[in-house]
Amino acid sequence: MEQNNFPITNWSEDDKPREKLMLKGKSALSDAELIAILIGSGSRNESAVGLSKRILASVDNNLNALGKLTIQQLMNFKGIGEAKAISIIAAMELGRRRRAEDAVELKKISSSKMIFELMQPIIGELPHEEFWVLYLNNSNKVLSKSQQGKGGITGTIVDVRLVFKAALELGATGLILCHNHPSGTLIPSDADKQITRKLKEAGRNLDINVLDHIIITENGYYSFNDDGIF
Numbered sequence: 001m002e003q004n005n006f007p008i009t010n011w012s013e014d015d016k017p018r019e020k021l022m023l024k025g026k027s028a029l030s031d032a033e034l035i036a037i038l039i040g041s042g043s044r045n046e047s048a049v050g051l052s053k054r055i056l057a058s059v060d061n062n063l064n065a066l067g068k069l070t071i072q073q074l075m076n077f078k079g080i081g082e083a084k085a086i087s088i089i090a091a092m093e094l095g096r097r098r099r100a101e102d103a104v105e106l107k108k109i110s111s112s113k114m115i116f117e118l119m120q121p122i123i124g125e126l127p128h129e130e131f132w133v134l135y136l137n138n139s140n141k142v143l144s145k146s147q148q149g150k151g152g153i154t155g156t157i158v159d160v161r162l163v164f165k166a167a168l169e170l171g172a173t174g175l176i177l178c179h180n181h182p183s184g185t186l187i188p189s190d191a192d193k194q195i196t197r198k199l200k201e202a203g204r205n206l207d208i209n210v211l212d213h214i215i216i217t218e219n220g221y222y223s224f225n226d227d228g229i230f
Contacts, residue, residue, distance in 0.1 A: 017049065031063060032056055038087045043079035051079045055088075067092035108141045109134070112223035115176055115214045118145070123180040124218050129156040131179040131195075133163055135172035136211070143170045149179075158195055160202050167208050175203060177213040186215055186222040188229075196224060 017033035026034075035055065036048035043051065055077055059065035066088070074085035109115060115134065122145075123130050131149030134142050148163050149156040156179065167175060177199060179192070188196075192215065200210040212225040224230055 031061065035088065035091075038091055039080065039084040046079060051077065055080070063092070063095070067096060108139060109136060109176065110140070112212060112214060112221065112226050115178065115212070115223075116216060116221040118142075119178045119214070119216055120218075120221070123178070124216050126180055127182055129180055129182060131156045131158050131177070133166070134176040134178065135167055135170045136174035136176065137171070138173050140174065140211075143172055158199075160198055163199060164202055164206055164208065168206070172208060174209045174211045175199070176211050178216060179214075180216045184217050184219075186217060186220055188213075188215060188222065188224070193229075196229075 017029055017036045020033065021029055021037070029037075032049055032052040035052035036042075039048055039052065042048040046054075055074070056066065058077075059069070069089075071082065071085045071089060074080050074088055075082060080088075107114075118134075119132060123132060129149075129151045130147055131151075133146055133148050135144045135146070137143055144166070146166055148166075149158040151157060163175070166172075177196065192213070196210070196213045203210045212223055212230065214224075215222040
């Protein structure tokens, strides 16, 4: 019988992270579950997830520290052979290279056009709405960009608390709001204006400025700031 015919509850512990990724997406998985997918299996007395948790615990659950472990150091864990160690190191290196590319990509924001050029490849052609926030420092350099909401064709829900929780953690002093309109229209809706006002007011109380809100479509954009709404 093929594995797809088994209820998830009957699957082995090693297979559950894969199914979770398929059903809920990559962001739903913990670090240990992602590593478990890399190594594929544990040992007779320990699942892949359990082994991954043990490896992470050895570096205080710090992925940067995990990326510095050598093949031999990883092979000191029972259940990790050379092939599994190499898989972990390769994945860590890909993550490092991706961060390096992001650092080059995320420059100082000086215009709404720059925001459009940064975000259009990410959300401009999606069939559903997504709400993203760019977190900036005092020099208007982007510290991070983060999806803060995902919805249907006509709207999305944004949690103001989570937006500013991330801002405080990053030490951001400015925010730029971005979302796409799958319909192609560049006219802000009443809901767009309402969430903008809500986030600006919350930002004032925390001394974090909401600098602009950009609506992005496949071929163009609308800036609240350029239009004088700010």
